[in-house]
Amino acid sequence: MTIKDHIRIAFDAFDKVMDKYAKYGAADSEPDAVAQVYVARTLGFSNKPAKLPCTANAWELYSDMPGVTDAVLPLTTALTGLTAELKALYFEPGAPDAIREYLWRVSC
Numbered sequence: 001m002t003i004k005d006h007i008r009i010a011f012d013a014f015d016k017v018m019d020k021y022a023k024y025g026a027a028d029s030e031p032d033a034v035a036q037v038y039v040a041r042t043l044g045f046s047n048k049p050a051k052l053p054c055t056a057n058a059w060e061l062y063s064d065m066p067g068v069t070d071a072v073l074p075l076t077t078a079l080t081g082l083t084a085e086l087k088a089l090y091f092e093p094g095a096p097d098a099i100r101e102y103l104w105r106v107s108c
Helices: 003-020 030-042 069-089 094-101
Strands: none
Touching: 003 030, 003 069, 003 094, 030 069, 069 094
16 A cells, blocks of 8 residues: 555545534535644644644534534544544655645645
8 A cells, every 4th residue: 555545544534524524514615624724734734833623613613503512522533533644654755745635725
């Protein structure tokens, strides 16, 4: 398996969590951008500090929808898992460029 395969699998796993909570807006562009910004900042593609989203508002979910808080912990946990996996792969040849391909909502 190539480094690109490992990175794709990591992002796919995160996307599955987003899809699971789509009824709360988790699969929309805003939460995806929140996640991409966090990954970019955590990995150092941006010099701005990373802030882990831990609320429905921080995730830009449908915050007035009943039950939306059920999505927050799984999304945050999945994002920290994704970031940890990407950090572990980061110094493999070609990894930074392969990761950047998934951060298309962020200029880095």
